[in-house]
Amino acid sequence: MKKLYGLFAILSVVAIAYSCKKSSSSSSGTVYLDLPTTAYTYDVTSYPKKQNDHKATLGRVLFYDTHLSLNNAISCGSCHHQTSGFADNVAFSVGYEGRLTGRNSRGFANITGTTVRFDNLNSQSVLLFWDGRENVLQNLISRPITNHVEMGITDFSTMPEKLSGLDYYKQLFINAYGNGTITTDRISECVAMFVASITSHSSRFDQFMGANMSMGQPSHPEVYTANEYAGYNLFINKYQCQNCHRIFTSYYTIADMVDIGLDQNYNDKGYGTITGRSSDNGKFRTPGLRNIALTAPYMHDGRFKTLDEVLNHYSHGINNSENLSRLLVDGTGIAKSFNISDADKEAMIAFLNTLTDYTMITDPKYSNPFKVK
Numbered sequence: 001m002k003k004l005y006g007l008f009a010i011l012s013v014v015a016i017a018y019s020c021k022k023s024s025s026s027s028s029g030t031v032y033l034d035l036p037t038t039a040y041t042y043d044v045t046s047y048p049k050k051q052n053d054h055k056a057t058l059g060r061v062l063f064y065d066t067h068l069s070l071n072n073a074i075s076c077g078s079c080h081h082q083t084s085g086f087a088d089n090v091a092f093s094v095g096y097e098g099r100l101t102g103r104n105s106r107g108f109a110n111i112t113g114t115t116v117r118f119d120n121l122n123s124q125s126v127l128l129f130w131d132g133r134e135n136v137l138q139n140l141i142s143r144p145i146t147n148h149v150e151m152g153i154t155d156f157s158t159m160p161e162k163l164s165g166l167d168y169y170k171q172l173f174i175n176a177y178g179n180g181t182i183t184t185d186r187i188s189e190c191v192a193m194f195v196a197s198i199t200s201h202s203s204r205f206d207q208f209m210g211a212n213m214s215m216g217q218p219s220h221p222e223v224y225t226a227n228e229y230a231g232y233n234l235f236i237n238k239y240q241c242q243n244c245h246r247i248f249t250s251y252y253t254i255a256d257m258v259d260i261g262l263d264q265n266y267n268d269k270g271y272g273t274i275t276g277r278s279s280d281n282g283k284f285r286t287p288g289l290r291n292i293a294l295t296a297p298y299m300h301d302g303r304f305k306t307l308d309e310v311l312n313h314y315s316h317g318i319n320n321s322e323n324l325s326r327l328l329v330d331g332t333g334i335a336k337s338f339n340i341s342d343a344d345k346e347a348m349i350a351f352l353n354t355l356t357d358y359t360m361i362t363d364p365k366y367s368n369p370f371k372v373k
């Protein structure tokens with residue numbers, strides 16, 4: 001083991017320089033890989049511990065490597081920014097050829113939690129993406145790589161050969177697997193391992209709830225200002241937002257497909273595209289709200305720029321759409337208006353801001369290891 005770390009150290013000191021192939025980039029700097037001499041410790045509780053740190057390290061390099069796109073223009077990290085809770089800060093992200101994605105990039109943290117499966121071992125009906133078209137994290141990885149708008153590699157089986165031409169991968173695969181063979185399964189496993197390792201437990205909300213999180217009773221109410229506490233109560237009790245956004249569970253892994261009445265007519269059928277049932281049209285997977293202050297713009301199409309605009313939707317913007325959730329319909333069968341006052345809005349936004357985890361978004365083990373000299 002010592003020997004491996006030694007090699008690894010040399011590898012990173014030599015800094016494995018390769019020339020920057022970005023044709024559009026004006027910077028003439030050299031890109032190099034900056035990895036710690038001893039692998040970071042990653043938190044992947046949902047997977048056997050053995051060698052996780054090296055697999056996640058390799059996954060981190062792959063996640064930020066533009067060679068995973070056809071023209072070496074973009075990486076996973078181009079659309080999933082650590083500082084934005086792994087979401088993108090635009091409504092639609094720019095793919096490898098400059099075309100736009102059809103939906104807003106989703107952020108992630110605690111993605112495997114209790115429900116989303118890491119691999120095929122026990123595939124439950126838990127759903128990933130806005131429309132739930134994938135339910136196994138490891139199988140998700142090849143999707144953006146092969147997507148014609150996102151990364152454009154039409155045949156994923158060509159990826160190992162492409163990566164074997166990059167000198168820094170050999171040692172990383174040896175560290176993770178004991179030999180340097182590159183396979184599509186290993187690529188998927190390691191990127192999934194890295195994505196699953198992105199965990200968040202250090203927001204002020206975590207401090208507020210403390211040990212009583214699962215019971216939904218704050219152990220440290222003193223952590224909040226009066227306004228934040230008021231916002232918390234409004235969110236839970238008055239407006240019952242947690243009926244869908246279940247913040248006491250693993251806030252990222254909610255699989256409920258819901259139509260919240262964004263439009264009278266559906267431009268994007270969402271879950272209905274996947275099931276083929278018209279009763280599922282307009283339904284999208286309820287987002288977790290962790291780091292929500294950082295993941296603007298909001299909704300599956302990024303239509304709202306601020307949390308204030310989101311609250312205006314719930315306050316008086318809900319449409320009477322065909323599949324509108326019953327939770328958003330009043331006693332007479334029409335769309336509810338929550339009529340949220342300005343004071344209530346302000347308090348709820350103060351509360352939503354406490355869901356930001358500054359430790360996670362600055363943690364070097366999740367950051368881009370490619371640096372420019």
Ligand code: HEC
Nearest residue numbers: 075076079093094095101103104105106128129130144150
């Ligand atoms: C061109 C931008 C782009 C690139 C590149 C990209 N993504 Fe995404 N990603 C998105 C968008 C947009 C969505 C939401 C799509 C949807 O749900 O329909 C998304 C969704 C996801 C999700 C789902 C999160 C959830 O909770 O459902 C994961 C995980 C993910 N991407 C990981 C990756 C990984 C890993 C890579 C690299 C192999 C990658 N992405 C590359 C734009 C991108």
Ligand code: HEC
Nearest residue numbers: 239241244258260284285286287298299300310314325327
């Ligand atoms: C009936 C279930 C339901 C209820 C109740 C509900 N939401 Fe939502 N919420 C959703 C769904 C589903 C989406 C995503 C909709 C889409 O993009 O099509 C969403 C989106 C959001 C977003 C944007 C998330 C993102 O990542 O873009 C915020 C913020 C939000 N809701 C806050 C609230 C607040 C605050 C309340 C209470 C006033 C509330 N929600 C009540 C289901 C619900």
